């Protein structure tokens with residue numbers, strides 16, 4: 237048993253160490269023109285195009301939840317020197333001229349990252365499309381369309397949690413021992429006040445998804461409404 241445990245640790249450590257055959261930040265996949273990295277944030281548009289992949293609504297939560305967790309590519313751990321917590325850093329590993337060959341896309345599509353298991357095909361497609369569309373720091377808030385009454389767990393709450401939280405809060409060893417991928421386990425965090433406290437960055441709670449990243453105001457109001465409406469399994 238001891239030997240098996242030791243072996244598992246070695247495999248885990250090796251999977252985090254730099255592999256010379258794998259893409260590195262300086263490989264040709266990344267755009268070298270640093271001018272493109274400091275793309276200014278484009279103003280949030282009020283009408284969302286279904287054909288556009290928005291950085292702040294899709295790519296940032298995807299990367300934050302699956303790659304920037306503690307111990308991996310967050311600012312403190314920065315495994316292999318890679319930080320993936322914000323636009324500038326994520327943009328540096330992306331490419332608009334050859335998206336399929338970008339460091340970020342290749343490391344994911346080859347199954348090298350994330351170590352805990354592959355992203356969904358739809359998530360990889362979104363990442364590629366975002367680069368093909370110019371890897372912009374764009375946002376779509378659609379504030380007029382926020383419906384925060386009769387909120388459905390299955391259609392609204394769970395998809396929000398799966399976009400923003402389950403990269404860390406699911407699987408065999410979820411962060412803080414908290415699984416947010418099922419009704420029963422989410423209900424527990426709703427009942428103890430931590431679900432609403434963490435997402436609204438309230439005093440006395442650990443800010444989630446991180447101290448610098450919030451889910452949208454609409455998503456927060458939907459989760460609050462779902463809680464006050466009785467945390468129904470609807």
Ligand code: HEC
Nearest residue numbers: 300301304305306400401404411412430431434442444445
């Ligand atoms: C990048 C990884 C990551 C993401 C994404 C993330 N969390 Fe966390 N979460 C953690 C870690 C790590 C802890 C434990 C923090 C600590 O103890 O300092 C934690 C703790 C928590 C706690 C317990 C807080 C407490 O006071 O005990 C809740 C509730 C929680 N997260 C909810 C969420 C929700 C809701 C989301 C999505 C909106 C989310 N988390 C997204 C990593 C993450």
